[in-house]
Amino acid sequence: MTLAGVAVLAGCGSVFGGGILDTTGKVAFDTPMPVPPLADSHADASGRTVFELTARRGTTEFLPGAQTTTWGYNGSYLGPTIVAQRGEKVTVDVTNELSETTTVHWHGMHLPAAMDGGPHQPIEPGRTWSPQWTIDQPAATLWYHPHPHGETLKHVTMGLAGMVILKDEAEEALPLPRDYGVDDFPVIVQDRRFTDAGQFDTGTRGFIGPVGDTILVNGAIGAYLDVTTDVVRLRLLNGSDARSYDFGFGDRRSFDLIATDGGLLPAPVRLTDIRLSPGERAEVLVRMTPGEQLTLRSFPVDLGIPDVTAAMNAGRDTLDVLQLRAAPTLEQRGTVPESLVPIERWDAARASVTRTFTLEGFEINGKHMEMGRIDETVVVDTLERWVVTNTQGMPHSFHVHDTQFQIASIDGAPPPPELAGWKDTIYAAPHTEYVLLMRFTDYTDPDTPYMYHCHLLWHEDQGMMGQFVVVNPGERAGTPTSPASQPHAGTRAGAGPRTTEMTHDH
DSSP states (O other): OOHHHHHHHHTOGGGSOOSOOBOTTTOOOOEEOOOOOBOOEEEOTTSOEEEEEEEEEEEEOSSTTOOEEEEEESSSSBOOBEEEETTOEEEEEEEEOSSSOBOOEEETOOOOGGGSOSTTSOBOTTEEEOOEEEOOSOSEEEEEEOOOTTTHHHHHHTTOOEEEEEEOHHHHTSOOOOOBTTTEEEEEEEEEOBOTTSOBOOOOEETTEEOOSEEEETTEESEEEEEEESEEEEEEEEOOSSOOEEEEETTOOOEEEEEETTEEEEEEEEESEEEEOTTOEEEEEEEOOTTOEEEEEEOOOOOSSOHHHHHTTTSSOBEEEEEEEEEEEEEOOOOOOSOOOOOOOOOGGGOSEEEEEEEETTEETTBOOOTTOOOEEEETTOEEEEEEEEOSSSOEEEEESSOOBEEEEETTBOOOGGGSSOBSEEEEOTTEEEEEEEEOOSOOOSSSOEEEEOSSHHHHHTTOEEEEEEEOTTOOOOOOOOTTTSOOTTEEETTOOOOOTTBOOO
């Protein structure tokens, strides 16, 4: 889409959001925040940890007396939290009990392309897909969600998503809150809009995609969290389809950012707010005093666009998200550590390959996604410099599968401290250039691609996505097989023997 095309859209009020929304002080906060259960697991005969996820249709009562049709993993909405340790060999048996084909993508995970769960790993109704890999990356907050080509927005909107928590020895050696559901909480934030009949409504949208007027936290409206410790760790995930948030607290107190998408920062960063676009994560520590009530709020977010256009794309909203209620007495968790884990900063001058990516309309480098086309061929273990530029006057984002990257510069300047850690997703502000440094390690497959794409899900579904393969030196890219024509490698019907075609461990 050209800038002229965007101007035409801007004149069509029916496709844009409904103006400025302010829910400050208007949310009842009368629902205890659900804490997603930890995913059950068992060890198979080889000692591999096996998790089970079943995608199924159900109903959920978000609004009193209304049963909303939803999808979930092992339940009616969202899914359990998967917890795994670095070095652990895992299998996830994903069964599809829906009436349509889906996938499960492990967002932020380093793993073989055939296990990635993108559009080339479809799971048809009634079948089970069993990816296997070894956890080999630092402690981090990741997540999982569907990735079927052209249908990701629908599947995520219906409720298919869940959190992944990775652990390692370096994180466990630090004096941080890590007691799940006690002082360490997943906070999956989504916006939804409901029809008069209580069903999800995606008809109101800006250029960014569908915009909701109601906030869900872990699937609950008006959620509150009873806090029993003086320091609490919130693992914030922007699980929305299109909306970006600027998270802070109602009294504008400061908090400590300790981790971003790919794991811990070198040291805590003291902030009063943090912007998260769809798919981004942030781990924050907030200090509470006995008996107080504190509101997690999203303030008007800097999208890098004029206020009038920002208002049409959820950028001027102020939203009460979650209420924290401190107990009369609080268990002491001590002081926040001054340092966390070291990060070796890569030197952009040492990158041997530079790739450029231009974001415009619903295209990357002037192309829409094609399942049978490989756009980029990456040589394993090579430091690469990806120059990503949003040449348009409207919001986009950029997500890369399989790896965590470093932001070398934003419009030529060093990134701020909150963006100086490991990332897999960034907000791509209009008319802004981002230089990203990344290295793809361990896994090669000339025929099975990973994705890079805008994580505004409507944009992704319109084709704002490309494909790359990782190969050995001297090897050339193959041709990916269309999922519609390939045998269903790695899937099985019912409870038959697990196939082994999809097994690649590092």
